[in-house]
Amino acid sequence: MSLEAFIRQLHADGNGGGPPGWEVDWDDAPLAYKLYRGLPTHTLSSDIPMTLEARTTAVEPSLKDIGHFLWYVYGLTQVSYSPAVPMETYRRFVPSGGGRYPSELYVYLRTEAGVPGLYHYDAAHHRLVLLREGNYDSYLARALGNRCDLSSCFSVAFVSTMGWKNAFKYNTFAYRLQGLDSGVLLGQLQETAKRFGYASRVHFRFLDRAVGHLLGLSGSEENVYAVIPLSVQSDIVLIDDAEGTPQVAADELCRELPAVQHDYYMRSRSVKEIPQLTQMNEAAALNTLSPFRRFEPHNKAENELQTVYLPVVKRLSYDLAATSRARYSPESEFILSRVTVQQLASLLQEAFASFAYRNDLDGVVETPPIRVALYGCFYNVEGVPDGAYRYDAAAHALRRELAGDHRLWLQQGMTLHNVNLFQVPICLHIAGDDDHLIPQLGYRGYRIQQMEAGMLLQRLLLAASALGLGGRPLLGFQARSCDELYRMSMHGRISLVQIPIGRCLPRPRFEGGLHS
Numbered sequence: 001m002s003l004e005a006f007i008r009q010l011h012a013d014g015n016g017g018g019p020p021g022w023e024v025d026w027d028d029a030p031l032a033y034k035l036y037r038g039l040p041t042h043t044l045s046s047d048i049p050m051t052l053e054a055r056t057t058a059v060e061p062s063l064k065d066i067g068h069f070l071w072y073v074y075g076l077t078q079v080s081y082s083p084a085v086p087m088e089t090y091r092r093f094v095p096s097g098g099g100r101y102p103s104e105l106y107v108y109l110r111t112e113a114g115v116p117g118l119y120h121y122d123a124a125h126h127r128l129v130l131l132r133e134g135n136y137d138s139y140l141a142r143a144l145g146n147r148c149d150l151s152s153c154f155s156v157a158f159v160s161t162m163g164w165k166n167a168f169k170y171n172t173f174a175y176r177l178q179g180l181d182s183g184v185l186l187g188q189l190q191e192t193a194k195r196f197g198y199a200s201r202v203h204f205r206f207l208d209r210a211v212g213h214l215l216g217l218s219g220s221e222e223n224v225y226a227v228i229p230l231s232v233q234s235d236i237v238l239i240d241d242a243e244g245t246p247q248v249a250a251d252e253l254c255r256e257l258p259a260v261q262h263d264y265y266m267r268s269r270s271v272k273e274i275p276q277l278t279q280m281n282e283a284a285a286l287n288t289l290s291p292f293r294r295f296e297p298h299n300k301a302e303n304e305l306q307t308v309y310l311p312v313v314k315r316l317s318y319d320l321a322a323t324s325r326a327r328y329s330p331e332s333e334f335i336l337s338r339v340t341v342q343q344l345a346s347l348l349q350e351a352f353a354s355f356a357y358r359n360d361l362d363g364v365v366e367t368p369p370i371r372v373a374l375y376g377c378f379y380n381v382e383g384v385p386d387g388a389y390r391y392d393a394a395a396h397a398l399r400r401e402l403a404g405d406h407r408l409w410l411q412q413g414m415t416l417h418n419v420n421l422f423q424v425p426i427c428l429h430i431a432g433d434d435d436h437l438i439p440q441l442g443y444r445g446y447r448i449q450q451m452e453a454g455m456l457l458q459r460l461l462l463a464a465s466a467l468g469l470g471g472r473p474l475l476g477f478q479a480r481s482c483d484e485l486y487r488m489s490m491h492g493r494i495s496l497v498q499i500p501i502g503r504c505l506p507r508p509r510f511e512g513g514l515h516s
Contacts, residue, residue: 058197183454341383
């Protein structure tokens, strides 16, 4: 099977249960976090602030501040026990497919608050594990194609994926989940950075092997998906034209540093090889960085559609700490209740307004393009006739694709009937180009598309939580059925993730926060 056929199969198959005959060995399941052994550690402050409003001024962070930042981004926040599923589960502020959390978080500290060097964020113990000590500005700048001025940054974050952490359950379907999981983590990181007063910029293009070599990662087991410089300045300078700067190949850069191999534990005794995942990571890797030309999205054809203009509403102002704690992913707990058009307008506006971010694909343009789109089926929303719509963020309007109540169609398209969509007034679908950006960005484009979908997803979930609503990300649905409902083929798009949103009752469970 070709890699492009593999990608299309991922979206044609909404079951996520692996190939025929695949059996999940729960007794040998990996941990949801990586544990390094035998390395120096620095325990971070557990005196976590319980409110997180945006700071008016940013200051050079202390190690205590960095610890608080990392905890809100990816720390273990809650332990819960449900009588229906008699087992303890540890949660974070971001959702994850099956609660497996395949992503890991690393940081390069340049601040004088701690020992400069490369660290792993040990979420299980809320501490930093030192992987390499020293200054690696020159090495990292060249790994990013000399497009970032690191002198203004106090830290650089790395979001990676450990394939086996969810592939043990989902087999090849894990590849789709891993991109989305990385994206929701990036979304939470960006929102947390705003509250701390930090500027961030996401780098999708970098020398994979060189970055992995710096962190001591094995490309067959773990791959970095995004590199995110952080600064207390208002913006991070992007060198938009580095054609005159000498570029290096990954192999050449790796030879400058001795290889390191660290011992770590993730519990699984038997890690099975899944060739398609290895092939996709190899195909997406960059060994050299050619002069970059800014990504230009295709213009999509539009129809003469009935339009519902949404009311002008103020941006939501909310405490990220309280909203993250309140975020909940319902299943059978949805209860149908009326939603006002003002609530819907706030939800959609806030998600797209907060989604705007700096990255290395768009250059320094003032208004970067948006590569993902949002569709939705609405029922019992005050002021919006029942129907299937596309959200036009620029006009803050809904463009109707098909009138009527489509809950039965959506329910029949579910492959895992864990949510009763007849109890849901809002069912959103994030969509992207049906070629998955492969013509413009190669196979790296697929995982970038999934990450951007995940970033928008996290903004939707946070906005829903701030409005007192629950949202449930779903991949167990027939994408083609939704594409047909919205006539997405006319726009050259495909459904990526489904998010029912509405009011819900709390699930019976015991739970407690993991903070002081």
